[in-house]
Amino acid sequence: MxxxxxxxxxxxxxxxxxxxxxxxxxxxxxxxxxxxxxxxxxxxxxxxxxxxxxxxxxxxxxxxxxxxxxxxxxxxxxxxxxxxxxxxxxxxxxxxxxxxxxxxxxxxxxxxxxxxxxxxxxxxxxxxxxxxxxxxxxxxxxxxxxxxxxxxxxxxxxxxxxxxxxxxxxxxxxxxxxxxxxxxxxxxxxxxxxxxxxxxxxxxxxxxxxxxxxxxxxxxxxxLADLHRLARRRVRVASPDHAGLDALVHRAGWATAGPDAGAPPGDLVVLDQDAATVGAAAFEAGLVLHHLSGQDGSLEDVFLALTRPAPDGTVA
The missing domain is CATH 3.40.50.300 (P-loop containing nucleotide triphosphate hydrolases)
Incomplete structure (x- = not known):
């Protein structure tokens, strides 16, 4: 130059x-x-x-x-x-x-x-x-x-x-x-x-x-590496026993997020855990699961969360 x-x-x-x-x-x-x-x-x-x-x-x-x-x-x-x-x-x-x-x-x-x-x-x-x-x-x-x-x-x-x-x-x-x-x-x-x-x-x-x-x-x-660290793992879990699933999540102290668009009623999304951990806890509690799948957090999720307006109109 x-x-x-x-x-x-x-x-x-x-x-x-x-x-x-x-x-x-x-x-x-x-x-x-x-x-x-x-x-x-x-x-x-x-x-x-x-x-x-x-x-x-x-x-x-x-x-x-x-x-x-x-x-x-x-x-x-x-x-x-x-x-x-x-x-x-x-x-x-x-x-x-x-x-x-x-x-x-x-x-x-x-x-x-x-x-x-x-x-x-x-x-x-x-x-x-x-x-x-x-x-x-x-x-x-x-x-x-x-x-x-x-x-x-x-x-x-x-x-x-x-x-x-x-x-x-x-x-x-x-x-x-x-x-x-x-x-x-x-x-x-x-x-x-x-x-x-x-x-x-x-x-x-x-x-x-x-x-x-x-x-x-x-x-x-x-x-960019710091943004990656904000990405959270997600586990989508569903059970016919909605109350039992809610109680399990509450006892474990897991954070949850709203289910993805189009997900059946009663589905939960557990944050910061993997599918093996959630599945093992459900087995020990005798809870029947109809769905259990995990995914690593994506930067796109982080980006959308950062730029999505909050209910009061401010940026989250």
Missing amino acids: TSTAAADRSVRVDHLTKIFGSGTTAVRAVDDLSFEVGPGRVTGFLGPNGAGKTTTLRSLLGLVRPTSGGATIGGRRYDELERPAAVVGAALEAASFHPGRSARDHLRVYAPQVGVPDRRADDVLELVGLAPAADRRVGGFSLGMRQRLALATTLLADPPVLLLDEPANGLDPEGIAWLRGFLRSLAAQGRTVLVSSHVLPEVEQTVDDVVIVAHGRLVHASP
């Missing part, structure tokens, strides 16, 4: 609030949000659609003026950067390409704007695996090829920070696998990579850290 890019590579959001509109029609898109992302790691910026992810990224890039608080890249606001493209590369929306231009010519249009020579176009096409298609018209590109070209555009000025909004949208499994490896290779070079998504499984095998937001607020931030 360039010497310009060797400076502070952190991304910081500090008590960011953004309210669109006013009065009864006001929408609080981001609500006192704070987090920090560092170099050498891929960070997943996660949350349901409408959680405030895109507004936050646009605030980082100076495209949205915060109502209060702020957001910085390398310790400075975007409008304070002397050569912004050499500090941060961003792809926030579906990229627009002239269908009649070749991939190389598309990049050559942007090269002088970000202060790099035309030959840099071939370098980044090689990086994203599009060198064989350099002279093909973009109008004939698949969605996956367009995603790669969008990434090539963000890398033209060799920025140390990358902000990518839903980069896996519409990709097939092969494209997602390629993207996963590519982002990890960029982080391995010491870059800061922040990737937004509303689908946790899409980035689960890619990210090192997670920042999860819901309704504009931070609900969780940690290494």
